[in-house]
Amino acid sequence: MSGKVKEPSSWHILGKDLKQWMLDHAFAIGCALLFLIANIAHSIWKAAKHIHADPNGHSLSFSRTYLENHLRPGAMSPKPKEPGLISWIMHTVESLVFVHGILLLIIYFLLILVILSVAQSHLGAWRTVGTSIVTALLGSFIGLGICYLVSQTVHGWIRLDRIPILLSPLTLIIGPLMAESAFESVLWKRRIVLISYTFVGTLLLFSGNPGDYCNLAAAVVGHVMGLMMHGRDGERVHWQRGTDYEIRRLFAFVQVVLAIGPILSITSTSRFGLLTTMGLFTSSLLDGSSFVTACGANQTLHSCIIITGQHSVALLGLWLHILLPVAALGLVAWGLYHGRKAAAWTSIAVNGLVVLFTIVYYVIFPLTITTSNMETTRRYATMPAFVVTALPSLLLIIFMTRELAHFQVPTGKTRVRTGLGAMVASLIATSAVYALFALSWPSSFFPKPTVKLLALDMLRRILPLGFGGRQSTLIRPRTMAATLIGTGMTVIFWLTVLIVFIFWFRDNISPDAQDRTRANSLVELGGDSMSFMTTWEDNHYWFSPTGRSAIAYRVMHSIALTVTGPFGARDEYMRDLDDFTAYCDEHGWSPAFYAVHEDQKDALQQHGFSSIQVGTEMVIDPNAWQTRGHKWQDIRTAINKAKRDGIVDVLCTYDSAGFDVQQQIVEISEQWAQLKALPEMKFTLGGVEELRDPRVALLYAIDSKGVVLGVTSWLPTYRNGKVIGWTLDFMRHRTDSPNGIMEFLIARMAERLRDEGASDPEHAVEFMSLSAAPLAGMGEGRGKTVQIHADATGANETSMQQKKAESVTNETETQPAASKQDDRKEGPDLRNGRTSGTEIIEHALQIVADVLEPAYGFKSLFFFKRKFQPTPAPVYICYPDSSKLAQIGITVVSAYVPELKPNQVVDVLKTMTEKKDETKEK
Template sequence: MTTTAGRGDATPGLVARSSTTLVRFARDQPVSVIVSAVLVLVAVLSGSVVRGPSDALRDLIGAGVDDRSSAHAWIATLGSVLFSGSLPELVTTVIAVLVLVGAAERRIGWQRTIVAYLATGVVATVIGVAVQAIGIGLGEVWALTVAYDTTLHPFTPALGTIMAASAFAGPLWRRRIRLIGFASITTFLLYDGHPSGLYALAGAAAGLLLGRIMRPTDRHVERPWTRSSHHEARVLLSTLVAITALGPVVTLLTRSPIGALAPLGELFGSALPLRHTAALCRFQADTDCTRDLALGGLHGPGTIALSLLPLLTLLVCASLIRRGRRLAVRVAAIVNALLAVLAAVYYGILPLTAQTTPALPGHLVERLFLALLSVVAPLSVAVVLVVFLHHFTVRTPRVVARQFGWTVGSTFVALVVFYVSTGYLGRDRFTPAISFPGLLLSAPERFIPVGFLGLHRLGPVPDDGPLRVVFESVGPVFWLVVIAALLVATSRSTTQGTTVRARGDVDRILRRGVTGALSHMATWEGNSYWFTHDGQAAVAYRVIGNTAITTGDPLCSADRTADVILEFARWCDDHGLSPVFYSVRDEIAPVFRDLGWALLPVGEETVLHPATFTMKGKKWQDVRSSINRAEKLDVRAEWTTYGALRPAITQQIDDISEQWVAEKDLPELGFTLGGLDELMDRDVALMLAVDSSDRVLAVTSWLPSYRDGEVIGRTLDFMRRRPDSMNGVMEFVIASAALRGRDDGLEFLSLSGAPLATADGSGGAASQTERLLGFLARVLEPAYGFQSLLTFKQKFQPEFVPLVMAYPDPLELPTIGTALARAYLPELSVRQVPKLLRQTR
């Protein structure tokens, strides 16, 4: 009964939470919600939800120049932004409005959003119709082709609105919105070619101009962090390569594409007879029909894969180009050059050798222009990539690059040999029959999309099942090997790493004096180092994937902090890494705000001041009791180092640590939490609790902080206790360390920070960023007790110093969260993941 009631109570709670979320959503972006409702209402009232407006209604409200004899008819075309052509288009439009218009509304307010939505829709319609009318008057083929079309373009005002709002965004988001927006629109316009792309382009341009007009003039960032010129080139070239990959897909998915690059896109399609056409040949016996039957059987996964895998290769290259991988630039240039050659062969040579000429729209001059454009477009991309190769500084080691080339080359040769030898054994099962020279000459065709060959140039085709599998599979296998080898090779690109000399230089910088109590963690194994040109400042970081996570504050004096952060960020950018400053003190947060970065609290450092340390008052009752208990049980505190300990004591410390790890059946945390290896550092002090029989009850380690070679502070790191030790043993050890720090004249004693924990222990995350790290905290808390550790440290009435994470790109938060999890749990096995997740319930 209890379970049933619980479930019954949960349902109203879920409904209430959902209702609250919807109400909050509508309150935050009312314009997008109202516009979405209007679009749906218009579709329902006009009966155009499923199949779009009727022909009569479409002729009335569709944008176009045909049959517009009155002013009312022209005004009616403004309704083209309110109607969708089908149910999927309606759903997509509503989503676009909620996402794009909603984002704009939160940025620029509802008043400006209304103005942007209405203005860009009207302006785009007027400009689009005017361009079509001018084109018809000049006799331009594209304009004449679409002269009788009526266009619905409900996406246009949404695109125009987000473009207007981009003027109010920071440099990163402003560039990203405009780049992705115009790249997507241009792709559709070139490879699809229907008027809706023209209207979208006009609306986006109008939004861009409107944003400049509406933008306030007093916006100023004192020290903006702008990405380096290398990064700008990478983003643009990555987008350019992505367009060459996605553009043909747009053509293949579009009914009757008429864009300027549609002829190039159509070459990736299949030139084979349709299945039902080939099936008719079963009842005929002539040679041509027999060949059609064989060709029709090639409509399968292999043919489709061979058409798409070169484009997938370009998409992979585009992703790697964005991260600065030079090898990916070379591969993308080679693939684009190959596409240019194939297009030149198809449109330049095939017409001279085939019985039929490849069909292109328009007059002779325009046909020549389109054919030339299909060759020049990929060739231009290849040339641009080569010209701007110097922007890609992330080099693949020479030996790895040679391995990549050898892998691709040997795979090609092996597949050719396999195809020729297999085909020769079954040469009588080809239509028509094929000879050994014919097999050898046709082998390269197996690696080229069928559309580039032309139906009449496709060589003999096997009519046997197993032989056909070989015929279709060698090409896709080759392209898959290219993709896999490229990913493996680029993952081994070189970056600045750790050397013995680098660690010595870091130690020298630390002893001179730097900011941050966690600075000694920079010396731990697993860190890499970046140095300023003068070698007087450094940053310790760890590369996980493509994220460079720093270990605390930059290692420099306070007056150089801003410059060091900026220089390191640019260095990361040049090397295809995303910089993340993790567990840095909140007092340097203004530096990141000036750079336009996002900030997120990730913990709180607890700091004691030994000079004023006292244990008077009721709040110290637990600590005083632990000290009194230790005196009664003859437990003493020992201040020492690991190297000075007797083997019997070090063995006990090892046993305590191993037992702690074994009880959890989970790996020991790393990154900002030290283990036994870090204990052995000669500069690290230990405070032990030892009983009268020399049995170690608890152990803590204390990292040094220097100024001019002198230790001015200590930071708590390693904490372990024997399970059967006295109650309050940790309170006793830490209090003893504080008293020792007072005797040594230390300026501070840091109890370190509890990762992903805050003093108020709140779990109410207000943003997506906080929810991301909040999830990581909930996963780790039951096993490792970060929040309970912070609660324990509060017994010592410390000063709380907030620790934050700073990062430049909010879109990389999922990657950052994954990188942090891998940093803290580098040895987490697949078997341990379910156990860790179960503890969060």
């Protein structure tokens, strides 16, 4: 025992990873903490000095910039004060650091931590500081300069000099982020640039505070500085490739911008953006009778905006009327992102309604004003507002119609009809209840409701627009019951719309029996050791253009998780990887090639994929099988013990095993399942149902009394109809079976294959795979390549708990660490190849395996298979988008344990804790 090497726990490894990450990003962490401490101290100081926060934050308008007036004690009139340039500079610098409110403090703390961590990884600490200072200064100077020049030259923007100047910490950090993007890979460069410009551009268009101009200017300056620091790059970003992937995301971004615009418009203290009018219009705030009259009496466009901005938005009902349609448009954007044709037509319809009601409100309503002294020019004073409001939606309709070919993911006609029926039924039901209540209790409303007034009022409540009639023609609730019923009408209808949109745009693929039949034929043409699992239920299939090869996959959480790599004609495999990726792009999924080997992993990495090792397959050459030597002592003991006890092995199929043996196998499986705290695993782990295939070999051990003690199943691997290998899958035994029964069965399978090959060389197999336990043996065998096409199946855990460590304690081998340096590439965390961030995720996956170990015994199974002295063959999961790692992880867990419940996980954690406590006591 003294010579035993104690391996560090996964928690210890993860802790070291996090510690190293913190050391590598100490600058970013320090800046974030300094920001947090400074804001907390500033708040305490203001509270001690009884200084009340300015509702606009630390801000000054352009008017206060150049001249501030104040009343001296006892003075009757304001006295001019010296120009407050110094005061303005101090306030501006202060606004870059201090924020108001806990929520903003948390948001900016996280933004500073993440953005500076990313920037530091390529720019370094000092260049990040320099870039931040330069971009903030130049950005503020350029942004404020543009605002001031416009306010002095454009008559319609004369109010800009009174709008508070609100800068923010974003001005300090957006520049370094944009500069760092120049050092990124094409994928992340495109993402950082697109998301950053979309974010600051949206703030500018719908809010329009001078600080938003500064943010945009700082982003541009940072972008230019990054390009200058990096120099010429042979890897260019093609912004107009025209692929489905790019077009869909572009339209989704635009739809998201139009969806959140109303929120920005109504919460902004400025309301001076180019699209503020549209934001207010689509926020249900333009319902005042004075709107058209006030705008007609004033030629200034933005005076209309400020008038409408005075409405209160504190009422819950009004917020629900605003937020629910915004959420619905967000779901439309989600559908566009995934290429749903129904989402494209929904977007066209919704934006068409915006244009229609904009015409009614800004064009038809002014024509209905018949005041005798109303001049023609005043009657059309709202025309600029009409153009600004209708143009974005109109352009989106035009371009969406033009690019409909990029949105070809269908939604079943039945689903569409059902959804439309649900929305119509909800509208009729809620309207009927509201109308019945109003007509039955007219005293609850003012004025007395009529059919016409009710119709207009219901239209105003349902539409996500500012249209709905003037206040003089609408009824108002006077009681709490009337308010609740009116609000309930809006909430119920829009909740129905949300549910219908989810129903329309979610992934919904039904397995096809004909596809499964084709897959059964192709798997006999060729495949890897795991390829036979593609014939199991719940898999979907993609077929190559020639129909000679295919890939099995499952779609969950918008991830297309493959069941190993391609199968069928081997000469098409590499092309299939590219074609399947394009197929996923067309359907709005992100591909994840699960349990592929070195050759396919290398091919995918050449196309920009990243990879994480998820296990190690144990491969045996049965033609060279022998059990001589000290390392084989346990195997020899198991074989000899079985012979002494009269235990024999039988090789057959499930159907030919006989009814009695079949029932005993089912009994063993149920006994095994009852001992587990978690449900039986699936996906690449077969159960009793998968034994019934006549091509699957069954090898079981039976004693002299006819009692089945243990059973294994072996999946065939074909090449042109000939079996070239067998892979272990099902592996279970009775709880009272003698020790060594599984060693006996596996050794006997190897002996049978060896003897068969010796007697009939034409039918000799090339390999026997023991598969791999999921998330066990990560890092084992990395860099070694076995010339078979095997995979990490992970046989169902045998109940070898009593022997889980016996075979390992006598060996001095230690499992290699996660090979931290082997596959590293340049680049920050989670973006370019195997970086430190990927290692953190790999070690986190190992912790998941530790948590599940009491239930499934991944590690004990892994060490058990090492008894047979196999050749390790690492298996990987390959993915094109590292930002999808969380979704991929959830998808893998969902595929393996689809019936997992939270309370079962809690029970496992309790069991693991209790066992650790017992171990410590011993």
